[in-house]
Amino acid sequence: MTNDARLPEKAFPVSWDQFHRDCRALAWRLNGQGPFDAIVAITRGGLVPSAIVARELGVRIIDTISVVSYGEFKQLENLDVLKDIDQHLAARDPKSILIVDDLVDTGKTAQLVRQRLPGAHLATVYAKPMGRPQVDTYVTEVSQDTWIYFPWDLGYSFQPPIRGPGG
Ligand SMILES: O=P(O)(O)OC[C@H]1O[C@H](OP(=O)(O)OP(=O)(O)O)[C@H](O)[C@@H]1O
Numbered sequence: 001m002t003n004d005a006r007l008p009e010k011a012f013p014v015s016w017d018q019f020h021r022d023c024r025a026l027a028w029r030l031n032g033q034g035p036f037d038a039i040v041a042i043t044r045g046g047l048v049p050s051a052i053v054a055r056e057l058g059v060r061i062i063d064t065i066s067v068v069s070y071g072e073f074k075q076l077e078n079l080d081v082l083k084d085i086d087q088h089l090a091a092r093d094p095k096s097i098l099i100v101d102d103l104v105d106t107g108k109t110a111q112l113v114r115q116r117l118p119g120a121h122l123a124t125v126y127a128k129p130m131g132r133p134q135v136d137t138y139v140t141e142v143s144q145d146t147w148i149y150f151p152w153d154l155g156y157s158f159q160p161p162i163r164g165p166g167g
């Protein structure tokens with residue numbers, strides 16, 4: 001048990017280097033599918049993976065949908081859509097559209113975006129078991145009681161020794 005009751009049990013910190021590799025691995029998996037000619041990034045977490053996947057797959061059109069679902073480590077009661085998908089994009093063949101996010105947790109965010117773009121392919125870098133059914137392609141699964149720490153949320157800090165200061 002962690003000291004702070006708000007924190008999930010396990011931590012999975014991800015460095016920039018690891019994240020870049022995991023996004024490239026996602027792009028490799030997606031390369032055999034599609035082809036995709038537009039990406040919908042679920043902001044904000046989907047922005048960095050979308051940029052990397054777009055570069056690898058040669059996709060030039062990137063739209064965003066802004067969904068807020070989490071306060072501090074806890075999901076909010078209702079998902080809030082602050083910015084919706086462009087109507088021009090929604091009129092395209094859904095099979096050519098790739099939806100990208102950093103992770104699925106409960107799957108509620110992914111489900112909301114799927115309902116707006118039925119038939120589009122949804123990809124995330126990480127997936128927790130509850131959200132996995134909402135994802136077509138992902139790279140790494142972590143347990144439901146794990147919190148993923150992304151590189152843009154982290155900084156260098158002192159780590160106390162595992163056995164404490166006495167050694
Ligand atoms: O599967 P779910 O339980 O719905 O959670 C997953 C969503 O939660 C996080 O976004 P968040 O709402 O925290 O906003 P952010 O992307 O701006 O950080 C994450 O980036 C996913 O979009």
Ligand SMILES: O=c1[nH]c(=O)c2nc[nH]c2[nH]1
Nearest residue numbers: 070105146147148149150
């Ligand atoms: O940074 C994050 N890490 C997570 O594990 C997570 N789950 C939902 N939203 C999340 N945001």
Ligand SMILES: [Mg+2]
Nearest residue numbers: 042043044045
């Ligand atoms: Mg998000």
